[in-house]
Amino acid sequence: MKALYKAGPQAGFKLVDRPEPVAGHADVKIRVMTTGICGTDLHIQSWDSWAQGIIEVPLIAGHEFYGEVVEVGKDVRDVKVGDRVSGEGHVVCGICRNCRAGRRQMCIHTVSVGVQRDGAFAEYVVIPETNVWVHHDPSVTPELGAIFDPFGNAVHTALSFPLVGEDVLITGAGPIGLMATAVARHAGARKIAVTDISRPRLDLARKLGADLAIDVSTTRVREAQQELGMREGFDVGMEMSGHPAALPEMIDNMNHGGRIAMLGLPSQDITIDWGKVVTHMLTLKGIYGRELYETWYAMSAMLSSNPVLHAGISAVVTDTLPAGDWEKGFDIARSGTGGKVVLDWTQL
Numbered sequence: 001m002k003a004l005y006k007a008g009p010q011a012g013f014k015l016v017d018r019p020e021p022v023a024g025h026a027d028v029k030i031r032v033m034t035t036g037i038c039g040t041d042l043h044i045q046s047w048d049s050w051a052q053g054i055i056e057v058p059l060i061a062g063h064e065f066y067g068e069v070v071e072v073g074k075d076v077r078d079v080k081v082g083d084r085v086s087g088e089g090h091v092v093c094g095i096c097r098n099c100r101a102g103r104r105q106m107c108i109h110t111v112s113v114g115v116q117r118d119g120a121f122a123e124y125v126v127i128p129e130t131n132v133w134v135h136h137d138p139s140v141t142p143e144l145g146a147i148f149d150p151f152g153n154a155v156h157t158a159l160s161f162p163l164v165g166e167d168v169l170i171t172g173a174g175p176i177g178l179m180a181t182a183v184a185r186h187a188g189a190r191k192i193a194v195t196d197i198s199r200p201r202l203d204l205a206r207k208l209g210a211d212l213a214i215d216v217s218t219t220r221v222r223e224a225q226q227e228l229g230m231r232e233g234f235d236v237g238m239e240m241s242g243h244p245a246a247l248p249e250m251i252d253n254m255n256h257g258g259r260i261a262m263l264g265l266p267s268q269d270i271t272i273d274w275g276k277v278v279t280h281m282l283t284l285k286g287i288y289g290r291e292l293y294e295t296w297y298a299m300s301a302m303l304s305s306n307p308v309l310h311a312g313i314s315a316v317v318t319d320t321l322p323a324g325d326w327e328k329g330f331d332i333a334r335s336g337t338g339g340k341v342v343l344d345w346t347q348l
Protein backbone atom coordinates (compact mmCIF):
# COMPACT_ATOMS: atom_id res chain seq x y z
CA MET A 1 0.00 0.00 0.00
CA LYS A 2 1.00 3.64 -0.36
CA ALA A 3 1.77 5.43 2.91
CA LEU A 4 3.30 8.66 4.17
CA TYR A 5 6.25 7.23 6.00
CA LYS A 6 8.82 8.65 8.39
CA ALA A 7 11.67 6.15 8.16
CA GLY A 8 13.94 7.61 10.83
CA PRO A 9 14.55 10.45 13.27
CA GLN A 10 14.57 13.35 10.83
CA ALA A 11 12.23 15.96 9.32
CA GLY A 12 9.84 15.12 6.48
CA PHE A 13 7.78 12.21 5.18
CA LYS A 14 8.02 10.11 2.02
CA LEU A 15 5.12 8.65 0.08
CA VAL A 16 6.33 5.07 -0.31
CA ASP A 17 5.10 1.47 -0.61
CA ARG A 18 4.68 -0.21 2.77
CA PRO A 19 3.29 -3.62 3.73
CA GLU A 20 -0.43 -3.54 4.57
CA PRO A 21 -1.10 -3.69 8.34
CA VAL A 22 -2.39 -7.01 9.67
CA ALA A 23 -5.53 -7.17 11.82
CA GLY A 24 -5.18 -9.08 15.12
CA HIS A 25 -8.10 -11.11 16.51
CA ALA A 26 -9.77 -8.06 18.13
CA ASP A 27 -8.85 -5.59 15.37
CA VAL A 28 -10.51 -4.02 12.36
CA LYS A 29 -8.76 -3.27 9.08
CA ILE A 30 -10.00 -0.11 7.39
CA ARG A 31 -9.50 1.09 3.83
CA VAL A 32 -8.75 4.73 4.46
CA MET A 33 -10.69 7.16 2.26
CA THR A 34 -9.85 10.49 3.92
CA THR A 35 -7.35 11.71 6.51
CA GLY A 36 -7.31 15.15 8.16
CA ILE A 37 -4.04 17.01 8.67
CA CYS A 38 -3.65 18.05 12.31
CA GLY A 39 -1.16 20.37 14.03
CA THR A 40 0.32 17.21 15.55
CA ASP A 41 1.16 15.98 12.04
CA LEU A 42 2.91 19.28 11.28
CA HIS A 43 5.06 18.78 14.40
CA ILE A 44 5.86 15.22 13.31
CA GLN A 45 6.71 16.42 9.81
CA SER A 46 9.07 19.16 11.03
CA TRP A 47 10.54 16.87 13.72
CA ASP A 48 10.62 19.55 16.42
CA SER A 49 11.55 18.89 20.05
CA TRP A 50 7.97 17.92 20.96
CA ALA A 51 7.92 15.32 18.15
CA GLN A 52 11.34 14.01 19.09
CA GLY A 53 10.17 13.52 22.67
CA ILE A 54 7.05 11.50 21.87
CA ILE A 55 7.29 9.86 18.44
CA GLU A 56 8.55 6.36 17.92
CA VAL A 57 10.08 5.95 14.44
CA PRO A 58 9.69 4.43 11.94
CA LEU A 59 6.11 5.67 11.77
CA ILE A 60 3.11 6.20 9.53
CA ALA A 61 1.45 9.31 11.01
CA GLY A 62 -2.21 10.38 10.69
CA HIS A 63 -4.97 9.99 13.28
CA GLU A 64 -8.03 11.82 11.87
CA PHE A 65 -9.65 9.50 9.37
CA TYR A 66 -12.69 7.95 7.74
CA GLY A 67 -12.92 4.80 5.68
CA GLU A 68 -14.55 1.47 4.96
CA VAL A 69 -14.04 -1.73 6.93
CA VAL A 70 -12.45 -4.42 4.75
CA GLU A 71 -11.56 -7.09 7.32
CA VAL A 72 -12.38 -7.95 10.94
CA GLY A 73 -10.53 -10.19 13.42
CA LYS A 74 -12.15 -13.40 14.66
CA ASP A 75 -13.20 -11.89 18.02
CA VAL A 76 -14.80 -8.77 16.51
CA ARG A 77 -18.50 -8.81 17.37
CA ASP A 78 -20.22 -5.67 16.12
CA VAL A 79 -18.23 -4.03 13.36
CA LYS A 80 -18.81 -5.51 9.90
CA VAL A 81 -17.04 -5.52 6.57
CA GLY A 82 -18.50 -2.65 4.54
CA ASP A 83 -19.22 -0.41 7.54
CA ARG A 84 -18.26 3.24 7.06
CA VAL A 85 -16.28 4.34 10.10
CA SER A 86 -14.11 6.90 11.83
CA GLY A 87 -11.53 5.95 14.42
CA GLU A 88 -10.80 7.04 17.97
CA GLY A 89 -7.03 7.52 18.02
CA HIS A 90 -6.48 6.91 21.73
CA VAL A 91 -5.95 3.20 22.32
CA VAL A 92 -6.38 2.49 26.03
CA CYS A 93 -5.19 -0.40 28.18
CA GLY A 94 -8.52 -1.50 29.69
CA ILE A 95 -7.01 -2.50 33.05
CA CYS A 96 -5.62 0.63 34.77
CA ARG A 97 -7.65 2.25 37.54
CA ASN A 98 -9.34 4.79 35.28
CA CYS A 99 -10.10 2.28 32.52
CA ARG A 100 -11.71 -0.09 35.01
CA ALA A 101 -13.73 2.78 36.46
CA GLY A 102 -15.11 3.58 33.00
CA ARG A 103 -13.00 6.74 32.61
CA ARG A 104 -11.13 5.42 29.62
CA GLN A 105 -10.17 8.86 28.31
CA MET A 106 -8.00 9.12 31.43
CA CYS A 107 -6.13 5.85 30.81
CA ILE A 108 -2.58 6.15 32.11
CA HIS A 109 -1.25 3.86 29.38
CA THR A 110 -2.88 5.56 26.36
CA VAL A 111 -1.16 4.86 23.03
CA SER A 112 -1.93 7.27 20.19
CA VAL A 113 -2.61 6.15 16.62
CA GLY A 114 -0.30 7.94 14.18
CA VAL A 115 2.00 9.01 17.02
CA GLN A 116 3.06 5.86 18.86
CA ARG A 117 1.62 3.27 16.46
CA ASP A 118 1.05 3.36 12.72
CA GLY A 119 -1.74 5.65 11.59
CA ALA A 120 -3.91 6.69 8.70
CA PHE A 121 -1.78 8.59 6.19
CA ALA A 122 -1.99 5.33 4.25
CA GLU A 123 -4.37 3.27 2.17
CA TYR A 124 -5.07 0.96 5.14
CA VAL A 125 -5.00 1.27 8.92
CA VAL A 126 -5.69 -1.25 11.68
CA ILE A 127 -7.23 -0.30 15.04
CA PRO A 128 -8.96 -2.28 17.82
CA GLU A 129 -12.70 -2.81 17.37
CA THR A 130 -13.27 -0.78 20.55
CA ASN A 131 -11.81 2.28 18.79
CA VAL A 132 -14.05 2.06 15.72
CA TRP A 133 -17.01 4.46 15.43
CA VAL A 134 -19.55 3.21 12.89
CA HIS A 135 -21.49 5.90 11.01
CA HIS A 136 -25.12 4.91 10.67
CA ASP A 137 -26.06 8.29 9.21
CA PRO A 138 -25.32 8.46 5.46
CA SER A 139 -25.16 12.27 5.65
CA VAL A 140 -21.70 11.89 7.20
CA THR A 141 -19.51 12.35 4.12
CA PRO A 142 -15.91 11.10 3.88
CA GLU A 143 -14.74 14.67 4.48
CA LEU A 144 -16.93 15.15 7.56
CA GLY A 145 -16.01 11.67 8.83
CA ALA A 146 -12.32 12.60 8.59
CA ILE A 147 -12.70 15.34 11.18
CA PHE A 148 -14.57 13.47 13.91
CA ASP A 149 -11.36 13.37 15.96
CA PRO A 150 -10.89 17.17 16.16
CA PHE A 151 -14.66 17.71 16.19
CA GLY A 152 -14.56 15.47 19.26
CA ASN A 153 -11.95 17.75 20.85
CA ALA A 154 -14.30 20.68 20.24
CA VAL A 155 -17.37 18.85 21.56
CA HIS A 156 -15.59 17.50 24.64
CA THR A 157 -14.32 21.00 25.47
CA ALA A 158 -17.54 22.84 24.66
CA LEU A 159 -19.73 20.44 26.64
CA SER A 160 -17.44 20.48 29.69
CA PHE A 161 -19.57 23.13 31.34
CA PRO A 162 -23.26 24.04 30.96
CA LEU A 163 -23.67 26.65 28.21
CA VAL A 164 -27.36 27.53 28.19
CA GLY A 165 -27.69 31.31 28.46
CA GLU A 166 -23.98 31.74 29.21
CA ASP A 167 -21.55 34.22 27.68
CA VAL A 168 -18.67 32.33 26.12
CA LEU A 169 -15.15 33.36 25.14
CA ILE A 170 -13.25 31.11 22.73
CA THR A 171 -9.58 31.98 22.18
CA GLY A 172 -8.21 30.60 18.89
CA ALA A 173 -10.26 30.11 15.71
CA GLY A 174 -8.31 27.17 14.32
CA PRO A 175 -10.39 24.21 13.12
CA ILE A 176 -11.15 23.19 16.71
CA GLY A 177 -12.06 26.70 17.92
CA LEU A 178 -14.31 27.09 14.88
CA MET A 179 -16.11 23.84 15.59
CA ALA A 180 -16.44 24.74 19.29
CA THR A 181 -18.11 27.99 18.20
CA ALA A 182 -20.75 26.07 16.26
CA VAL A 183 -21.28 23.64 19.14
CA ALA A 184 -21.60 26.47 21.69
CA ARG A 185 -24.26 28.06 19.48
CA HIS A 186 -26.09 24.74 19.19
CA ALA A 187 -25.83 24.16 22.95
CA GLY A 188 -27.58 27.44 23.81
CA ALA A 189 -24.88 29.98 24.65
CA ARG A 190 -26.05 33.63 24.83
CA LYS A 191 -23.09 35.65 23.47
CA ILE A 192 -20.07 34.02 21.85
CA ALA A 193 -16.86 35.96 21.33
CA VAL A 194 -14.02 34.32 19.40
CA THR A 195 -10.44 35.59 19.19
CA ASP A 196 -7.65 34.97 16.69
CA ILE A 197 -5.03 36.94 14.79
CA SER A 198 -5.96 35.57 11.34
CA ARG A 199 -8.59 37.57 9.44
CA PRO A 200 -9.83 34.65 7.29
CA ARG A 201 -10.27 32.50 10.39
CA LEU A 202 -12.15 35.28 12.18
CA ASP A 203 -14.44 35.50 9.14
CA LEU A 204 -15.06 31.76 9.39
CA ALA A 205 -15.84 32.17 13.11
CA ARG A 206 -18.56 34.70 12.27
CA LYS A 207 -20.06 32.27 9.75
CA LEU A 208 -20.09 29.52 12.38
CA GLY A 209 -22.08 31.59 14.87
CA ALA A 210 -19.74 33.96 16.70
CA ASP A 211 -21.47 37.18 17.76
CA LEU A 212 -18.12 38.91 17.76
CA ALA A 213 -14.82 37.87 16.17
CA ILE A 214 -11.96 39.76 17.81
CA ASP A 215 -8.57 40.33 16.23
CA VAL A 216 -6.40 40.33 19.33
CA SER A 217 -3.48 41.81 17.44
CA THR A 218 -5.41 45.11 17.42
CA THR A 219 -8.35 44.86 19.85
CA ARG A 220 -8.63 43.92 23.52
CA VAL A 221 -11.22 41.46 24.78
CA ARG A 222 -12.31 44.05 27.40
CA GLU A 223 -13.49 46.40 24.60
CA ALA A 224 -15.31 43.50 22.99
CA GLN A 225 -17.27 42.91 26.20
CA GLN A 226 -18.61 46.43 25.95
CA GLU A 227 -19.53 45.94 22.31
CA LEU A 228 -21.53 42.85 23.27
CA GLY A 229 -23.33 44.72 26.05
CA MET A 230 -21.83 42.51 28.73
CA ARG A 231 -21.41 43.91 32.23
CA GLU A 232 -19.75 41.32 34.43
CA GLY A 233 -17.51 39.09 32.32
CA PHE A 234 -17.60 35.76 30.51
CA ASP A 235 -19.12 32.77 32.24
CA VAL A 236 -17.31 30.09 30.25
CA GLY A 237 -13.92 30.22 28.50
CA MET A 238 -12.44 27.76 26.02
CA GLU A 239 -8.72 28.19 25.41
CA MET A 240 -8.02 26.77 21.96
CA SER A 241 -4.93 28.61 20.75
CA GLY A 242 -2.07 27.44 22.96
CA HIS A 243 -0.70 30.98 22.67
CA PRO A 244 0.79 32.24 25.97
CA ALA A 245 -1.07 35.58 25.73
CA ALA A 246 -4.54 34.06 25.39
CA LEU A 247 -5.14 32.49 28.81
CA PRO A 248 -4.04 35.54 30.89
CA GLU A 249 -6.40 37.80 28.91
CA MET A 250 -9.19 35.26 29.27
CA ILE A 251 -8.68 35.16 33.05
CA ASP A 252 -8.87 38.97 33.11
CA ASN A 253 -12.25 38.87 31.38
CA MET A 254 -14.07 36.15 33.32
CA ASN A 255 -16.96 36.71 35.69
CA HIS A 256 -16.49 35.55 39.28
CA GLY A 257 -16.98 31.81 39.40
CA GLY A 258 -16.20 31.55 35.68
CA ARG A 259 -15.20 28.22 34.24
CA ILE A 260 -12.38 27.66 31.76
CA ALA A 261 -11.74 24.56 29.68
CA MET A 262 -8.19 24.41 28.32
CA LEU A 263 -7.54 22.46 25.13
CA GLY A 264 -4.72 24.45 23.46
CA LEU A 265 -1.31 22.96 24.06
CA PRO A 266 0.92 25.78 25.36
CA SER A 267 3.61 26.68 22.85
CA GLN A 268 5.70 28.06 25.75
CA ASP A 269 5.39 28.82 29.47
CA ILE A 270 2.27 30.79 30.40
CA THR A 271 2.31 33.28 33.27
CA ILE A 272 -1.09 33.79 34.86
CA ASP A 273 -2.36 35.81 37.83
CA TRP A 274 -3.03 32.98 40.27
CA GLY A 275 -4.34 35.48 42.81
CA LYS A 276 -7.13 36.28 40.40
CA VAL A 277 -7.87 32.59 39.86
CA VAL A 278 -8.29 32.25 43.64
CA THR A 279 -10.18 35.44 44.47
CA HIS A 280 -12.39 35.25 41.39
CA MET A 281 -13.04 31.59 42.22
CA LEU A 282 -12.29 30.38 38.71
CA THR A 283 -12.25 26.74 37.66
CA LEU A 284 -9.59 25.62 35.14
CA LYS A 285 -10.06 22.22 33.54
CA GLY A 286 -7.56 20.50 31.24
CA ILE A 287 -9.05 18.69 28.25
CA TYR A 288 -7.28 15.94 26.36
CA GLY A 289 -8.84 13.98 23.53
CA ARG A 290 -12.46 12.99 23.66
CA GLU A 291 -14.64 11.19 26.22
CA LEU A 292 -14.79 7.51 25.37
CA TYR A 293 -17.37 7.27 24.01
CA GLU A 294 -19.92 9.83 25.17
CA THR A 295 -18.27 12.52 23.02
CA TRP A 296 -18.64 10.30 19.95
CA TYR A 297 -22.28 9.69 20.78
CA ALA A 298 -22.86 13.43 21.20
CA MET A 299 -21.13 14.22 17.88
CA SER A 300 -23.27 11.81 15.88
CA ALA A 301 -26.46 12.77 17.73
CA MET A 302 -25.96 16.52 17.30
CA LEU A 303 -25.00 16.27 13.63
CA SER A 304 -27.98 14.13 12.72
CA SER A 305 -30.44 16.28 14.66
CA ASN A 306 -29.32 19.74 13.56
CA PRO A 307 -28.80 20.61 9.88
CA VAL A 308 -27.30 24.01 10.78
CA LEU A 309 -24.61 22.37 12.90
CA HIS A 310 -24.05 19.73 10.20
CA ALA A 311 -23.52 22.43 7.58
CA GLY A 312 -21.28 24.47 9.88
CA ILE A 313 -19.00 21.59 10.86
CA SER A 314 -18.83 20.42 7.21
CA ALA A 315 -17.74 23.95 6.22
CA VAL A 316 -14.71 23.70 8.52
CA VAL A 317 -13.09 21.48 5.87
CA THR A 318 -11.87 24.15 3.46
CA ASP A 319 -9.39 22.12 1.37
CA THR A 320 -9.51 18.52 0.13
CA LEU A 321 -6.56 17.28 -1.94
CA PRO A 322 -5.59 13.96 -3.52
CA ALA A 323 -3.23 12.17 -1.12
CA GLY A 324 -0.57 12.33 -3.83
CA ASP A 325 -0.53 16.12 -3.31
CA TRP A 326 0.18 15.68 0.39
CA GLU A 327 3.06 18.19 0.42
CA LYS A 328 0.77 20.93 -0.86
CA GLY A 329 -1.81 19.91 1.75
CA PHE A 330 0.73 20.16 4.56
CA ASP A 331 1.82 23.60 3.28
CA ILE A 332 -1.78 24.85 3.30
CA ALA A 333 -2.31 23.46 6.81
CA ARG A 334 0.90 25.10 8.01
CA SER A 335 -0.17 28.50 6.61
CA GLY A 336 -2.90 28.55 9.29
CA THR A 337 -5.30 30.72 7.34
CA GLY A 338 -8.06 28.35 6.26
CA GLY A 339 -9.97 25.60 8.02
CA LYS A 340 -9.20 21.89 8.00
CA VAL A 341 -7.17 20.28 5.22
CA VAL A 342 -8.13 16.72 4.25
CA LEU A 343 -6.22 14.23 2.06
CA ASP A 344 -8.22 11.90 -0.19
CA TRP A 345 -6.63 8.42 -0.30
CA THR A 346 -8.98 7.23 -3.03
CA GLN A 347 -7.13 9.64 -5.35
CA LEU A 348 -3.42 9.02 -5.32
Ligand SMILES: NC(=O)c1ccc[n+]([C@@H]2O[C@H](COP(=O)([O-])OP(=O)(O)OC[C@H]3O[C@@H](n4cnc5c(N)ncnc54)[C@H](O)[C@@H]3O)[C@@H](O)[C@H]2O)c1
Pocket residue numbers: 038039150153171172173174175176177195196197198201216240241242243245246262263264265266287288289290336
Ligand atom coordinates in the same frame (compact mmCIF):
# COMPACT_ATOMS: atom_id res chain seq x y z
N1 LIG B 1 -5.86 18.81 24.23
C1 LIG B 1 -6.09 18.07 23.15
O1 LIG B 1 -6.54 16.94 23.19
C2 LIG B 1 -5.78 18.69 21.82
C3 LIG B 1 -6.10 17.99 20.65
C4 LIG B 1 -5.87 18.61 19.42
C5 LIG B 1 -5.31 19.87 19.39
N2 LIG B 1 -4.96 20.50 20.56
C6 LIG B 1 -4.43 21.86 20.60
O2 LIG B 1 -5.56 22.72 20.50
C7 LIG B 1 -5.21 23.93 19.84
C8 LIG B 1 -6.16 24.18 18.68
O3 LIG B 1 -6.02 23.20 17.69
P1 LIG B 1 -6.29 23.56 16.16
O4 LIG B 1 -6.13 22.32 15.36
O5 LIG B 1 -7.55 24.32 16.03
O6 LIG B 1 -4.97 24.44 16.00
P2 LIG B 1 -4.50 25.72 15.23
O7 LIG B 1 -3.07 25.86 15.60
O8 LIG B 1 -4.88 25.64 13.81
O9 LIG B 1 -5.34 26.90 15.92
C9 LIG B 1 -4.82 27.80 16.82
C10 LIG B 1 -5.33 29.18 16.43
O10 LIG B 1 -4.93 30.11 17.44
C11 LIG B 1 -4.65 31.33 16.80
N3 LIG B 1 -3.89 32.21 17.68
C12 LIG B 1 -2.56 32.46 17.71
N4 LIG B 1 -2.27 33.37 18.66
C13 LIG B 1 -3.44 33.69 19.25
C14 LIG B 1 -3.80 34.57 20.32
N5 LIG B 1 -2.89 35.30 20.98
N6 LIG B 1 -5.10 34.64 20.68
C15 LIG B 1 -6.03 33.91 20.03
N7 LIG B 1 -5.75 33.06 19.02
C16 LIG B 1 -4.47 32.96 18.64
C17 LIG B 1 -3.93 30.92 15.53
O11 LIG B 1 -3.94 31.95 14.56
C18 LIG B 1 -4.75 29.71 15.10
O12 LIG B 1 -5.79 30.05 14.22
C19 LIG B 1 -3.74 23.78 19.46
O13 LIG B 1 -2.96 24.36 20.50
C20 LIG B 1 -3.55 22.28 19.46
O14 LIG B 1 -2.20 21.93 19.72
C21 LIG B 1 -5.21 19.94 21.76
Ligand SMILES: [Zn+2]
Pocket residue numbers: 038039040063064149150
Ligand atom coordinates in the same frame (compact mmCIF):
# COMPACT_ATOMS: atom_id res chain seq x y z
ZN1 LIG C 1 -5.52 15.73 15.54
Ligand SMILES: [Zn+2]
Pocket residue numbers: 092093094095096097098099100106107108109110
Ligand atom coordinates in the same frame (compact mmCIF):
# COMPACT_ATOMS: atom_id res chain seq x y z
ZN1 LIG D 1 -5.95 2.19 31.06
